[in-house]
Amino acid sequence: MAEILQVSNVTKIYEKQYQAISGISFGINFGEFVAIMGASGSGKTTLLNMISTLDTASGGKIYVDGHEISKLSDDEAANFRKTKLGFVFQNYRLLKSLTVRQNIAVPMSLLGKDDQEIDQKIDKLAEYFRLSNQLEKYPVTLSGGQKQRVAIIRAIIKNPALLLADEPTGALDSKAAKLIMEYLAKVNQKFHTSILMVTHDSLAASYANKVIFLKDGKIVDQIVKKDSNNTFQQELARKLAEVEA
Numbered sequence: 001m002a003e004i005l006q007v008s009n010v011t012k013i014y015e016k017q018y019q020a021i022s023g024i025s026f027g028i029n030f031g032e033f034v035a036i037m038g039a040s041g042s043g044k045t046t047l048l049n050m051i052s053t054l055d056t057a058s059g060g061k062i063y064v065d066g067h068e069i070s071k072l073s074d075d076e077a078a079n080f081r082k083t084k085l086g087f088v089f090q091n092y093r094l095l096k097s098l099t100v101r102q103n104i105a106v107p108m109s110l111l112g113k114d115d116q117e118i119d120q121k122i123d124k125l126a127e128y129f130r131l132s133n134q135l136e137k138y139p140v141t142l143s144g145g146q147k148q149r150v151a152i153i154r155a156i157i158k159n160p161a162l163l164l165a166d167e168p169t170g171a172l173d174s175k176a177a178k179l180i181m182e183y184l185a186k187v188n189q190k191f192h193t194s195i196l197m198v199t200h201d202s203l204a205a206s207y208a209n210k211v212i213f214l215k216d217g218k219i220v221d222q223i224v225k226k227d228s229n230n231t232f233q234q235e236l237a238r239k240l241a242e243v244e245a
């Protein structure tokens with residue numbers, strides 16, 4: 001199966017002395033949903049920043065959709081983020097001065113798509129995400145869960161090769177978090193979007209097909225979902241207790 005992400009023996013050393021990531025290797029197949037879990041300081045954000053081309057690795061190689069990202073110039077990296085990657089953040093990062101519709105349109109406008117095509121896509125996705133009534137409102141009037149649904153639509157509207165989600169449930173109560181994870185799982189299953197999600201939250205991680213555990217910049221374990229969700233959640237809780245011990 002084709003790999004959408006390949007991380008090969010990657011290290012990150014800050015200020016020539018502190019090794020935040022130590023020789024990490026893993027991959028994501030096309031259409032897979034992978035979660036990375038680890039305690040604060042384990043290197044999750046560092047890893048995500050390197051994969052998203054916002055930071056450079058000190059060693060090793062990262063391939064996204066067949067491109068070795070360290071070889072990209074700054075301009076190429078910016079274009080690469082614009083065309084290949086979708087981002088969902090803990091704090092939504094919606095633009096306050098734009099309506100929901102205008103927020104969602106930004107990545108498509110940057111790609112030069114025509115207004116009619118953009119509007120049609122937005123209407124369809126908004127219906128799927130039950131946000132049709134919110135499109136002409138400003139983000140400040142929306143709940144946290146609604147804002148995150150807007151952020152997900154904005155991230156997937158251009159069909160990215162890889163969706164990167166950084167603590168997508170971190171600012172939500174448990175009910176809203178569950179709904180957001182159900183939507184992310186649907187995005188993965190219905191649109192076959194490959195997802196890499198970083199999270200502290202074991203409920204959120206239980207929606208992934210595979211969970212990788214990070215500790216002190218190293219992969220210390222991983223589990224793969226087989227048939228039963230219940231068994232996966234129990235295994236997840238057990239591994240998490242071991243890793244955080």
Ligand SMILES: Nc1ncnc2c1ncn2[C@@H]1O[C@H](COP(=O)(O)OP(=O)(O)OP(=O)(O)O)[C@@H](O)[C@H]1O
Nearest residue numbers: 014015018020038039040041042043044045046047
């Ligand atoms: N710019 C930097 N300069 C020096 N050290 C850094 C820098 N950024 C991160 N670190 C260190 O690298 C390690 C990993 O940090 P990172 O932010 O990747 O962890 P994390 O798992 O994402 O944590 P959290 O869950 O709290 O966000 C930490 O010890 C952190 O202090």
